[in-house]
Amino acid sequence: xxxxxxxxxxxxxxxxxxxxxxxxxxxxxxxxxxxxxxxxxxxxxxxxxxxxxxxxxxxxxxxxxxxxxxxxxxxxxxxxxxxxxxxxxxxxxxxxxxxxxxxxxxxxxxxxxxxxxxxxxxxxxxxxxxxxxxxxxxxxxxxxxxxxxxxxxxxxxxxxxxxxxxxxxxxxxxxxxxxxxxxxxxxxxxxxxxxxxxxxxxxxxxxxxxxxxxxxxxxxxxxxxxxxxxx
Amino acid sequence: xxxxxxxxxxxxxxxxxxxxxxxxxxxxxxxxxxxxxxxxxxxxxxxxxxxxxxxxxxxxxxxxxxxxxxxxxxxxxxxxx
Numbered sequence: 001x002x003x004x005x006x007x008x009x010x011x012x013x014x015x016x017x018x019x020x021x022x023x024x025x026x027x028x029x030x031x032x033x034x035x036x037x038x039x040x041x042x043x044x045x046x047x048x049x050x051x052x053x054x055x056x057x058x059x060x061x062x063x064x065x066x067x068x069x070x071x072x073x074x075x076x077x078x079x080x081x082x083x084x085x086x087x088x089x090x091x092x093x094x095x096x097x098x099x100x101x102x103x104x105x106x107x108x109x110x111x112x113x114x115x116x117x118x119x120x121x122x123x124x125x126x127x128x129x130x131x132x133x134x135x136x137x138x139x140x141x142x143x144x145x146x147x148x149x150x151x152x153x154x155x156x157x158x159x160x161x162x163x164x165x166x167x168x169x170x171x172x173x174x175x176x177x178x179x180x181x182x183x184x185x186x187x188x189x190x191x192x193x194x195x196x197x198x199x200x201x202x203x204x205x206x207x208x209x210x211x212x213x214x215x216x217x218x219x220x221x222x223x224x225x226x227x228x229x230x231x
Numbered sequence: 232x233x234x235x236x237x238x239x240x241x242x243x244x245x246x247x248x249x250x251x252x253x254x255x256x257x258x259x260x261x262x263x264x265x266x267x268x269x270x271x272x273x274x275x276x277x278x279x280x281x282x283x284x285x286x287x288x289x290x291x292x293x294x295x296x297x298x299x300x301x302x303x304x305x306x307x308x309x310x311x312x
């Protein structure tokens with residue numbers, strides 16, 4: 001049986017091996033970017049149905065950010081929205097025959113979790129400066145510094161393992177059922193897999209919001225904190 | 232097949248089996264509490280279900296950890312190299 005922990009290498013560019021999830025990720029990136037650019041060209045004040053659907057996505061991302069983080073969504077819309085849309089499309093890319101979702105591989109999820117880890121630091125420093133952000137590690141008391149530090153690492157790790165475990169187990173179970181029971185049997189499981197994929201994309205985005213909101217709220221100086229009421 | 236392989240396979244099965252019990256009970260309690268809350272306050276259903284989903288994901292992570300440990304035992308066992 002092929003191990004779910006290794007990614008098959010498709011071809012080499014010079015000395016660098018290019019694995020299958022990387023190629024699929026390139027495909028998804030090209031599709032999303034191309035779709036976005038094509039849609040931007042045809043933007044109108046009275047939206048077409050495609051534009052209306054995309055506006056619906058953006059507005060629901062906005063309202064989720066507003067509900068979860070209690071701040072103006074503008075600075076976070078691009079990052080959170082991209083995370084959600086990418087993971088959603090990646091999870092549902094299993095609908096295309098022969099494609100394993102890139103999120104079912106450890107490396108893609110590690111990259112996404114690393115992005116969230118860096119984004120927390122970036123938004124924290126932007127809100128309170130380097131001093132302000134570092135001071136959040138010492139709240140409520142300096143005794144908590146090692147704990148807060150470890151928490152930052154473990155929650156990134158759990159973000160990675162959660163997405164990997166959920167998507168990979170779906171793919172794995174479908175493969176098992178397919179080899180045991182035959183062609184039509186895994187269809188209900190594939191439907192369940194789509195639901196799990198959507199929920200996991202949502203949860204990844206919400207957890208990223210919660211982590212960023214925590215860092216921003218703690219790093220913001222007290223004098224500004226009363227301006228952070230929901231708009 | 233040597234002893235280490237046999238024990239690894241058995242403990243992978245045990246890890247998933249027992250690792251699923253706790254999160255299953257926890258998720259059941261969480262969903263029950265959320266249902267109760269939605270029945271009492273239907274207007275807060277949106278907030279409650281959002282928090283519920285995030286909470287379920289957190290609880291579920293424990294089972295996923297066990298699954299990953301089982302997969303490590305089966306596919307990346309350092310003792311079998």
